Amino acid sequence: MKLRRALVAWLLALAVVIPMSSLVGLAHHSRAHYGTEESTTKGIVVEYKWRNPHVYIVWAVTDQSGKTTQWVGEMASLTSMIADGMTKDSLKMGDEITVVSFPSKSTGSTEALIKKITKADGTVVVDNSRVPNLRQP
Amino acid sequence: MHDEIAVPNPFAQAILFFGGGAKGAEAPIRIIQGPKTMLNYSDNVTLDPIHREAYVAQLMNDAILVFRSDADGDVAPVRLIHGPKTKLDRPVRVSVDPVNNLLAVTTIQGVWFFNRTDNGDVAPRSIISGPKTGLGVVRGTRKVIFSPQGKKIIATGRRGGAASGELFIADAKPFIGIWNYGDSGDAPPWAIMPDTAAYSMDLNPAAKELITVDRGKLIVYRMPELFQ
Numbered sequence: 001m002k003l004r005r006a007l008v009a010w011l012l013a014l015a016v017v018i019p020m021s022s023l024v025g026l027a028h029h030s031r032a033h034y035g036t037e038e039s040t041t042k043g044i045v046v047e048y049k050w051r052n053p054h055v056y057i058v059w060a061v062t063d064q065s066g067k068t069t070q071w072v073g074e075m076a077s078l079t080s081m082i083a084d085g086m087t088k089d090s091l092k093m094g095d096e097i098t099v100v101s102f103p104s105k106s107t108g109s110t111e112a113l114i115k116k117i118t119k120a121d122g123t124v125v126v127d128n129s130r131v132p133n134l135r136q137p
Numbered sequence: 138m139h140d141e142i143a144v145p146n147p148f149a150q151a152i153l154f155f156g157g158g159a160k161g162a163e164a165p166i167r168i169i170q171g172p173k174t175m176l177n178y179s180d181n182v183t184l185d186p187i188h189r190e191a192y193v194a195q196l197m198n199d200a201i202l203v204f205r206s207d208a209d210g211d212v213a214p215v216r217l218i219h220g221p222k223t224k225l226d227r228p229v230r231v232s233v234d235p236v237n238n239l240l241a242v243t244t245i246q247g248v249w250f251f252n253r254t255d256n257g258d259v260a261p262r263s264i265i266s267g268p269k270t271g272l273g274v275v276r277g278t279r280k281v282i283f284s285p286q287g288k289k290i291i292a293t294g295r296r297g298g299a300a301s302g303e304l305f306i307a308d309a310k311p312f313i314g315i316w317n318y319g320d321s322g323d324a325p326p327w328a329i330m331p332d333t334a335a336y337s338m339d340l341n342p343a344a345k346e347l348i349t350v351d352r353g354k355l356i357v358y359r360m361p362e363l364f365q
Contacts, residue, residue, distance in 0.1 A: 134246055137226070
């Protein structure tokens with residue numbers, strides 16, 4: 001009887017833990033689904049989400065036929081992005097930007113991992129391939 | 138010891154204290170917040186239950202703020218480590234060994250060590266940083282903890298990428314490195330847990346365990362060697 005009660009309690013605990021784990025996983029997931037080929041696009045900032053666990057940007061890219069696609073770009077955590085020199089004011093809606101990113105491997109997906117963002121005036125907003133400006137330790 | 142949970146709210150420049158049994162939409166029991174606090178962006182809060190103090194690194198201001206952990210409201214820090222002598226470069230998190238009077242800070246470049254009671258513009262007592270350490274610059278050095286019993290320092294890092302100047306996170310492999318008290322400079326770890334990512338970690342000395350958290354996973358390692 002005790003064993004059955006323990007088994008039921010364990011199954012109930014598992015039933016709670018599994019959905020919680022998957023939610024957390026969605027919020028702070030692996031980056032394995034992004035490809036390794038760089039893509040460079042020019043577009044307009046539609047949304048800039050300054051939040052944890054990851055900072056996001058949505059930008060609209062219009063192709064030669066006039067079709068506009070909205071891309072969603074993932075960056076790192078607030079802590080990482082601040083250490084890289086970004087702030088909540090680094091981008092605003094309507095900014096013209098050039099984005100170097102690693103698009104998702106999924107066909108038809110418009111998600112990408114951000115590598116570099118440059119504004120139209122040449123200001124580099126973030127560049128993950130650049131050695132940060134370090135002070136002498 | 139005091140059955141409380143302390144969390145930063147980086148968007149409100151605040152530190153919130155909850156009762157240890159808090160659940161749901163329970164209100165905090167105390168809030169440190171306001172212009173006197175000098176709080177800006179805080180990634181983490183570390184509590185020293187023996188001296189009843191709370192430590193926060195200020196990533197945007199290159200400072201370490203120390204508050205009484207029973208403080209409430211718009212209060213000034215009781216100590217502040219800040220200035221050119223500190224050489225702090227984007228500090229992220231703090232750990233304290235109250236027994237051996239040590240304070241460790243992860244920065245963008247590695248781990249900085251101060252005396253726990255240091256105040257003002259003071260030089261660090263030592264720094265672990267450099268290519269052999271695997272710490273710094275690749276977004277990997279987030280968390281450091283002390284094992285006072287084993288005189289060990291445990292820190293998260295990432296290897297690869299930095300050596301070639303390529304800092305893109307996908308190229309770097311996470312690890313947990315273990316150093317001995319007294320190690321400084323470009324010192325390689327005494328031991329490494331390779332390919333081990335940990336956004337945060339802590340020790341359970343009673344069970345001789347290292348507990349890590351990363352991407353929704355909580356992993357417990359039994360590691361008596363950390364406590365010997």
